[in-house]
Amino acid sequence: MRHFVLLLATLVLAPTLSASAQEMDEGEARITATANVQMSIESGPATTSAKLSLIGGAVGGRIGDVRRCYRERTEAAPAVRGQLRLFVEMTPGGGTVEVQRDGLNDRPLLQCVLRAVRAAQFASVRPPGSAYVVLDFNNSAAEGVERTRELRATEDTADVTTNAEGRGEATGGTPDGLVRFRVVGDADATAQIQSVHRAVRAAIPQLLDCRRKAARRESPAGDVFVDLRVAANGRGQAASRRTTVADARGPRCVTQALGRARYEGEARGRVQVVVTFAADAATTND
Structure with a gap:
């Protein structure tokens, strides 16, 4: 046997x-x-x-x-x-x-x-x-990469709207709301905002990892406000302006991720990126 x-x-x-x-x-x-x-x-x-x-x-x-x-x-x-x-x-x-x-x-x-x-x-x-x-x-x-592919299929070009301050804005994030982001730029910079939006969307796997880091000791919930400058060669320089995320490792990780993202020529210039972490998927609609 x-x-x-x-x-x-x-x-x-x-x-x-x-x-x-x-x-x-x-x-x-x-x-x-x-x-x-x-x-x-x-x-x-x-x-x-x-x-x-x-x-x-x-x-x-x-x-x-x-x-x-x-x-x-x-x-x-x-x-x-x-x-x-x-x-x-x-x-x-x-x-x-x-x-x-x-x-x-x-x-x-x-x-x-x-x-x-x-x-x-x-x-x-x-x-x-x-x-x-x-x-x-x-x-x-891996999970973040799969989510990003799903998003690309439905959000090839982001819609740019005018926010309350009169600036152009495009939003995105994961379907479960764990990570959301806003790209804010000049009102007439639609192409630039859309280009940066594509780059940030492609960085969602890294941003999900940043949220995990922020959740190691405390709730990850909060916003990270980043000033982003993209050079003509597509390289980004990111600096965290302020944050409401408790664990500093999360915002630092976000700054690294956005600074290392790949940008197209249309992204050249300055924009603001706001990354928002939810406490967890179950409470994003509360």
Whole structure:
């Protein structure tokens, strides 16, 4: 009878993807997302629980490199997430690792993870023996990227209205209201406001991460008022003018995100961006 044992070896690797960098002052670090890698392992044929534990320990010893693979990949492609199922089989020479099911659909990440896992030391496990290793990859920016894509489909060009002060204004945000923003400029600067709006909308994954930082110790609810100047080369300079967000890490993160956003030529000049964090999705309509 085939013997299957589920090893409770789930490793949540989410303390930070350069968390120390996220706490630095403006200009000192890139904003990155928090990433999780969860591992579970199940025995294959002819594998006792003792052998499974040894295999799990060997693979688990490489999980730091797997996390590094994911950290580096999400810096370039924050939307990457999914599940990878591997089959590990003991052989007289050590062990083989093959892909059973690839739910990542990202070749650079897959290759890096395979290199890491195949470097595991299986010398202490005598064949026969095998195991199914499941790695779940998720990161905080992926959800924001998906939301941004949804927004782009419905808000290709933002409507610019005239506010009570006679200035041009365009608004946007996530469907659940967790992050909202306003771009305010001169009344006759419609093209500029729309261009900055597109750039801020594209930065929603980073702004969602900023809200998470603001919510670590206190309610994230509040506004961050940012003066933004975009140069002819598309580079932005952002300065926080004032804020009602309690935790200073949130506003600092917003300033970094807007300063590092990519702007089109039409965005050149000065505008104000107001980013609003809601307490949580359930109370945005209260």
